[in-house]
Amino acid sequence: MKETDRGKLNLDRQSFLGKNSASILDRTRVAIVGLGGGGSHIAQQLGHLGVGEFVLIDPDVVEDTNLNRLVGAKQVDVTGHASKASVAARTIVGVNSRALVWVETKRWQECAVALRSCDAIFGCVDSLGEREQLETAARRYLTPYIDIGMDVHQMSGEFFIGGQVALSMPEGPCLRCMGIIDDRALGLEAQQYGAAGGRPQVVWPNGLLASLAVGFFVQLVSPWHKGLNLPLLLEFDGNSQTVSPSSKLRYLEGRTCPHFAGLSSLGDPFLDIAARSPGRLAQAG
């Protein structure tokens, strides 16, 4: 290794992503909101891909019940009360020491300004309400939002694993258009608030959905084929182990999203441009 290459990620094996893919990825800033079962996989993969800048947001610390699926977490992180975001930062920097990583251990709503300069936002949050808020924050700043969701349902004594990955592009169909979020589901969720307990989660569906989300991201920033027609919603049936483009997509073709239309859906509605700027995020040490 040449002295000048020390610490530089060698991306020769992914050069098919495009002549300038390494520099594009290096200049790209992504936010991952939620660094649990799904987000930890995404952070790890984006680290390997050579993404240069990360904003990692999660208020939670690692608990022993997370170790069944939190990629990169160790027993010592449980005893040391390490934050999930710092575990993801460690994983990324361990692969690509040149990556710039900002860690926030607040709720994302308390540091949402950090999302504004991101090229893409990954949403790996549990509740529908949070996902809708996060998508709204992304749309306000014309930022692509990639959402993953996984669930285990019990019916007639049997368990069913399902999930989806959605790409919400400005002006394109949103999570409401895709039927992932609706008022009824939000209402039900609100009624059950605080009573949900520990939801069943396992490592492999999270890993699979995270991989699909990263595939969306790469097609977005450095597509390896000009003719790729990106399906905006992929559905995962964990029992039949299949992933397929959602049948809802055919009804959404050519339609403009009515939920985020209009000038007022953009930017900061309370903008005072002469006011003092918000504080800069602290970089992971």
Place this chain on the structure above:
Amino acid sequence: MRIMFKLTKRLLEKVHARLEQSHPFAFERVGFLLCRSGRLDDGGVVILAHDLHDVADEDYLDDPGVGAMMGPNAIRKALQTSYNRQASMFHVHMHLHRGRPHFSGIDETESAKFVPDFWNVQPYLPHGAIVLSEDSACGKSWIPGLQAPVEISQFSVVGIPMRGI
């Protein structure tokens, strides 16, 4: 100060298509981008383009000394739109070449004359001027509280694929 400018691929295509249309007598077309904005965490500003405010054919002045000269009606309508819709306004025109464009001397002097007028109707918002080429862009923004315009440092086209121009 870092200024980011973002617009969707669909809007950029719409703007290109309109600006490339010939005018009855002017050599080029101009328009305004209606925008909103927000602060970045480093104190910079992100400008978010929403739509094109067209300048009607009859609102150009017949001035063979320049590519296009807006008449008082063009400015008045743009000011009215900014006021009604609480929009930042970014003047836009196009230089027909590839690669990074630059403001001509006339672009510099004319934009310095009319862009600050938008503070008469939206004093708290940034306004500006943009020059597009066939595949790139440059621009300046007038930020409330700052004397001189600030160069736009980054243009992002949001679509599949994403790209900087």
